Amino acid sequence: MAKPQKRFVCQECGAVTPRWAGKCDACEAWNSIVEETVEATPIGGGKRSGSGGSGKALDFVGLKGDSEQRPRLKSGIDELDRVLGGGLVDGSATLIGGDPGIGKSTLLLQAAAALSAHASVAYISGEEAIEQIRMRAQRLNVSDTKVELAAATSVRDILASLDRPDGARVAVIDSIQTMYVDLLDSAPGTVGQVRASAQELIRVAKRRGTAILLVGHVTKEGAIAGPRVLEHMVDTVLYFEGERGHPFRILRGVKNRFGPTDEIGVFDMTERGLEEVKNPSALFLADRQDGVAGAAVFAGIEGSRPMLVEIQALVAPSALGTPRRAVVGWDSNRLAMLLAVLEARGGLDLSGRDVYLNVAGGLRIGEPAADLAVAAAIVSSLTGIPVPMRTVVFGEVGLSGEVRAVGRPDARLKEAGKLGFTSAIAPKGRAAKESKADDIAINAISDVSQLIRDLESSSDGPIRILDADARR
Template sequence: MAKKAKTHFECQACGYISPQYLGRCPNCGTWNEMMEVKEQVESARNSRVDLTGKQAKPQTLGEVTTSKTPRVKTRMDELNRVLGGGVVPGSLVLIGGDPGIGKSTLLLQVSQQLHLSGGKVLYVSGEESAEQIKMRAERLTVEGNDFYVYPETDMSLIRQTIETLKPDYVIIDSIQTMMQPEITSASGSVSQVRETTAELMKIAKSNQIAIFIVGHVTKEGALAGPRMLEHMVDTVLYFEGDRHHTFRILRAVKNRFGSTNEIGIFEMQERGLVEVTNPSEVFLEERLDGATGSAIVVSMEGSRPILAEVQALVSPTLFGNARRTATGLDYNRVTLIMAVLEKRAGLLLQNQDAYLKAAGGVKLDEPAIDLAIAMSIASSYKDRGTDASECFIGEIGLTGEIRRVNRIDHRVKEAQKLGFKKVYVPVNNLHGWEPPTDIEVVGVSTLSEALKRVFG
């Protein structure tokens, strides 16, 4: 009598495993997402074996060298910065973003640059045919003899192709379309995504092949599939922006080879993505002179200082509770600063609706933006504009003090480079460095002092 295959039930939203069917997942709370999955027998193929058949062995830390794995720089400085200095051989990079945002376009352009640097590239697509990829490549002027296109979704065939071609770089577009033939669940399921990513990770680490994976996102903006997907890869990048506008932001949220605070700015043009070398000008180019409720802040995104405009609209509320909204800013930070303004600076804001945003689509989330938020709120409340040549840097404490921030010299130099004449900084940041000569650096110790200096 044949032995019955063992099965279990797996939540397609979070990966929770149960021996029996459940209508509601006890882990994530979603309904009707439990699917029956046949259990797979673990085999020796799970050990780390490279394409030559050699198996990994223990080594002392002194025996391991990194000289054989130098970073490979692309011709996109913005991408190099986000990756931490370039592409690391053997790394597994996951890129997520909304449909139509430009993920495939970015990777197709990167593939050509990696090919031109002397590497062999294999572009695996489960969503487009070879003809469709060719049409897009012609529009982007992408070509090359060592640039291979492979429309396939079967992971066993993809592994055989990698063994045959021995590429230096592999692009998987997208991970949700790839399938392990021995797993019975549909493509895009938790089991398929987890096992496929594990297979790609072993190929990357064992053979020093840099692999880029495209990931779909949910309606909430998070990467689709199990949360384990982000833990398995080396780097997670989010490609953000509005597909109806031209500017795109590439943001690192996880990076084992560099900082997670770096961003890269791109502009979508007819022939593909073009990097924006001076994003501060982009964020400030549409600012109105003399407008109320506007303040400029110098924010640090990783190692890069960026000038951005913080806008506020404060108006009397018509109903019981005042309304507060924030776009591109942390809501809790905004409400905290408004409470400090009311308590320490005497601004009656409890009966005022307040709407705040970071102009240009950038997201600001660091303590140094507090003073600019406070100034934009006060400017709208008093109906008096701030000087167009002034910018603000500083963290606000609950007692109304302006606290020091990091890398003040880089921030002030960026403001000076863009033509600003005056910058307000915490008074404790005035020591230990030499300010530029053609910009006035004003130190303030309290929020009340800053308001008095700006608005009189």
């Protein structure tokens, strides 16, 4: 019998070293290397790959097959199906990550209950007992569905239950960090255990055609805990986002082999569980007030969906030597760049002022098209001049102060028209020439200086601008 092999594995990046060290050479993390013991025989038994002997020749086939492709398995939750690209694919592996308490287990239990109406579903929990899951099911009013429950952490036992002709068509594993392979002498949640557990589960899912949903914990930086290779092993990676004290939840797709990436689904957390939000734009703008300086409505695109969201800015005198720059829902580095452009190209005095920026509703925006809306909110707060109530703003701002065109202006303006907006501040060019939104007046601008002049023209007082000596 072969002797167990010992190795030292970094718990941050998964790098393997022959001996222990205080610092990982690959990711430079301190105190992250842990000793692990690996048995020589895999779970399925038999010879290990590459251990000698002749291999079996592969049976190559053509790209076009004769078998009919099975349709996607729809969960019945439209927002989830949208992010998945139209539903679950047989044999696919989906990884769902999110902060503790954000609602991952709630979402998957509701999805499992909806799927059980037309497919066999197994819900396997390694964190909760059966009675705890039943309590949640009773609160969500899904106790009468045909979901099969089990509490287990052994991958060997789970494979024995799924790898059979009458196995479940959909399996939920909550969570992958609690699973363990008994051939590894390390605690559940370590890099080796997470990687080996996911590999065995995905292997059976591909062979049996089982759609498997894996729940993944996240680190304090917001990334899914465990080796980065875990995200490469699965077919789809979804992140469940939102503030714990805020009712809105965003399900965002960051990887999808069977559909578009960067798609989002919006949910509202209630006492009865997660409820779909059919019109997120109306929800995010529901509490918007008229005549308030420092707010601008951004017409953005999330995946294939146009979405309107309010961007709020507060510019106030600073008592500190280095003014504060606080951002929620946007990139802080991009805000610093935009403030420099407004000072250098627009002549605004922001050097001695604190700037606070917030995207209302808990949504996080990543596209550069939000630059112009952020600039409008900052200028509005600085001058006290409100952006017109029924105006949306979008456009990318360059380092020379120019406003660049962005993609899909028609979809942005069409969504704004549905919600009663009558005007738009947009880049000069594609938005002005190609737009078919006849009911929206477009103010096409070419640089940030024109944005400042247009806001100044809507007020009786001038905007404070630095003179040439002050800028030097």
